[in-house]
Amino acid sequence: MSRSENYFLPDFSHIYLESAAKEYEFTNLCLDRFSNSKVVEIPDYKSVFNRPGQDFQTQKRSMKLILAVKKPPFIYKGSNMLQDGGFRNFYYNTPILNCLYNCDYCFLQGMYPSANIVVFVNQDDMEKAVESEIKIRPYLDEPLMLSISYNTDLLAFENILPMTRLWIEYSKTQPDLNLEIRSKSTMFDSISDIESTDQVLLAWTLSPEKVVNKNELDTPPLIKRLKAVQKAIKKGWRVRLCFDPILLYSDWEKDYLDLLNQIKSEISFNEIFDITVGVFRMGQDYFNRIRKTKPESKLYYQKYINDAGVITVSQSDREAVEVFVRENLSGFIPEDRIHFWD
Amino acid sequence: MHFLILTALKAEALPIIEVFGLRKDSKTHLYQNNNISLLITGVGRDKTKERLQNLHQVYSNFDQTIVVNVGIAGGNPHQTKIGELYRVNVIFDEENKQCFIPDILCRHPLTELSLTTVAKSVNKDRDCFTGLVDMEGSVIFREMSRYVPLHRLVFLKLVSDHMDIDDWRRIIDVTGLIAKQIDLIKSILVSLDHHVLTNNVILSDKVFDMIQRGASQLSLTETQTHQLMEWTENYIKLTENDLERLAPYFIKKPNSKKERNHIFESIRELFST
Ligand code: SF4
Numbered sequence: 001m002s003r004s005e006n007y008f009l010p011d012f013s014h015i016y017l018e019s020a021a022k023e024y025e026f027t028n029l030c031l032d033r034f035s036n037s038k039v040v041e042i043p044d045y046k047s048v049f050n051r052p053g054q055d056f057q058t059q060k061r062s063m064k065l066i067l068a069v070k071k072p073p074f075i076y077k078g079s080n081m082l083q084d085g086g087f088r089n090f091y092y093n094t095p096i097l098n099c100l101y102n103c104d105y106c107f108l109q110g111m112y113p114s115a116n117i118v119v120f121v122n123q124d125d126m127e128k129a130v131e132s133e134i135k136i137r138p139y140l141d142e143p144l145m146l147s148i149s150y151n152t153d154l155l156a157f158e159n160i161l162p163m164t165r166l167w168i169e170y171s172k173t174q175p176d177l178n179l180e181i182r183s184k185s186t187m188f189d190s191i192s193d194i195e196s197t198d199q200v201l202l203a204w205t206l207s208p209e210k211v212v213n214k215n216e217l218d219t220p221p222l223i224k225r226l227k228a229v230q231k232a233i234k235k236g237w238r239v240r241l242c243f244d245p246i247l248l249y250s251d252w253e254k255d256y257l258d259l260l261n262q263i264k265s266e267i268s269f270n271e272i273f274d275i276t277v278g279v280f281r282m283g284q285d286y287f288n289r290i291r292k293t294k295p296e297s298k299l300y301y302q303k304y305i306n307d308a309g310v311i312t313v314s315q316s317d318r319e320a321v322e323v324f325v326r327e328n329l330s331g332f333i334p335e336d337r338i339h340f341w342d
Numbered sequence: 343m344h345f346l347i348l349t350a351l352k353a354e355a356l357p358i359i360e361v362f363g364l365r366k367d368s369k370t371h372l373y374q375n376n377n378i379s380l381l382i383t384g385v386g387r388d389k390t391k392e393r394l395q396n397l398h399q400v401y402s403n404f405d406q407t408i409v410v411n412v413g414i415a416g417g418n419p420h421q422t423k424i425g426e427l428y429r430v431n432v433i434f435d436e437e438n439k440q441c442f443i444p445d446i447l448c449r450h451p452l453t454e455l456s457l458t459t460v461a462k463s464v465n466k467d468r469d470c471f472t473g474l475v476d477m478e479g480s481v482i483f484r485e486m487s488r489y490v491p492l493h494r495l496v497f498l499k500l501v502s503d504h505m506d507i508d509d510w511r512r513i514i515d516v517t518g519l520i521a522k523q524i525d526l527i528k529s530i531l532v533s534l535d536h537h538v539l540t541n542n543v544i545l546s547d548k549v550f551d552m553i554q555r556g557a558s559q560l561s562l563t564e565t566q567t568h569q570l571m572e573w574t575e576n577y578i579k580l581t582e583n584d585l586e587r588l589a590p591y592f593i594k595k596p597n598s599k600k601e602r603n604h605i606f607e608s609i610r611e612l613f614s615t
Contacts, residue, residue, distance in 0.1 A: 047443065053491050303614075
């Protein structure tokens with residue numbers, strides 16, 4: 001073991017407990033689960049999470065847990081960075097802020113001043129807000145599609161708190177609600193006993209092993225993600241595959257071709273609900289904030305364009321990605337089931 | 343790493359000065375030896391604030407510095423033992439009701455407690471205060487967090503009393519109390535000394551100076567200088583080549599804005615190739 005591995009405290013060595021979050025069920029579950037953690041009571045979660053002077057990447061080496069009560073808004077309209085995958089009533093919510101993983105392309109590093117993980121314990125309030133929004137959704141003949149894993153990887157958290165399970169069970173009580181649960185985790189096993197429902201879309205981000213190792217720090221290997229995808233399909237779940245972001249570097253085509261071939265050999269595309277594809281993109285404020293910290297990742301030193309406030313690759317690179325994906329998936333999945341971010 | 347130790351009293355500082363062989367610099371009033379510096383701030387908010395606000399005039403190596411406040415504190419009689427050393431994990435400011443939280447990311451051997459910073463010594467209603475009580479902690483946090491990230495702010499407090507004396511000046515042997523824990527304090531500093539805590543730097547001092555001098559030679563605007571720094575960082579990160587090819591662009595002083603902008607564009611082209 002290198003000195004730095006032993007140098008940092010384990011994740012969740014400290015739990016910062018907002019006074020108002022005491023006595024919630026999620027709070028008690030977390031305190032039981034991490035009974036050796038030092039609990040520090042705080043007046044407001046922002047007094048920890050929003051402190052100036054935090055160092056996101058150093059904090060990632062010893063993430064702390066913050067338990068808090070979310071205040072409104074509890075639900076948000078989808079942004080242009082998010083792929084709506086063809087759903088017109090597209091929303092997201094934030095049951096958790098931040099992620100157990102540490103992908104170098106992740107916008108969370110620029111969005112939040114802290115790498116610590118905030119769990120909002122007032123699930124009931126979030127559910128009530130969803131019910132109200134369902135009633136006033138713009139396209140009443142279509143369901144409300146809610147992404148519950150937008151600012152985190154919710155499924156990765158499942159052995160800490162069964163939030164994905166609760167949201168799935170909740171969706172079954174709301175016929176006009178669909179959920180998208182995007183993940184890189186292999187924690188499908190922890191929800192595999194739940195009866196599948198067409199209201200829930202389980203989405204896995206897949207990347208070449210080289211990208212997983214280099215850019216998706218702390219995430220499960222590709223092969224394990226594929227196993228999780230296979231199991232979910234077998235249990236009857238609707239599964240979306242996400243190639244997002246496709247990272248461009250010399251020889252990217254070769255690695256992504258190998259990836260597509262591996263998927264073709266292990267998964268029948270007939271059984272895939274749809275596919276989303278995107279390139280590296282980030283709001284310029286987030287990008288600049290990350291760049292200021294002089295990150296290790298080379299991603300932040302490459303050439304990009306600024307497309308109306310979004311830092312991304314050139315239009316020609318975007319087109320190259322689209323052509324590449326269409327060519328290599330042609331005949332495996334209908335074109336209208338491949339969605340590109342643009 | 344460098345350590346900047348802050349104490350309120352000379353009596354607290356003496357065992358530290360001795361164990362690290364520190365010497366006073368008569369100009370800066372800092373005690374120093376190799377990577378350790380020590381500043382005596384004085385007691386109470388106002389003195390501490392004043393000393394720390396002027397600190398940048400005598401100390402600048404903050405990119406690599408861990409700030410450690412070592413000092414005596416009153417302790418809640420039910421939670422603390424006299425003579426014991428504690429690590430502070432949250433500071434409440436009694437006066438303005440603010441709360442300050444240092445990031446504790448690295449392993450350490452101490453019991454953690456909260457600290458309340460008060461304006462006057464506490465000798466009654468002591469059960470109102472949990473953990474520890476001092477007179478400087480919140481000010482040190484506020485002032486020093488302007489210079490270093492929160493994981494490089496460490497508060498070590500040694501319990502000198504159970505809030506049962508009316509004046510801290512009556513604590514007889516402050517130096518002796520600290521001296522008894524000096525080995526522990528030293529071992530904590532040694533265990534914190536790890537390069538992973540320093541700020542990320544791409545441009546070495548030498549390259550940074552070269553760019554600064556070059557920018558001034560070319561009379562670049564602030565935006566151009568910023569861009570030049572950014573291109574240089576990109577170039578170093580992506581190519582890991584040295585910057586010798588850049589030096590010739592900085593030789594000649596341009597005669598006009600037009601010429602300056604022309605050179606600037608040539609540098610842009612150099613980097614983009
Ligand atoms: S898994 Fe998603 S949310 Fe988590 S770090 Fe990676 S990109 Fe960010």
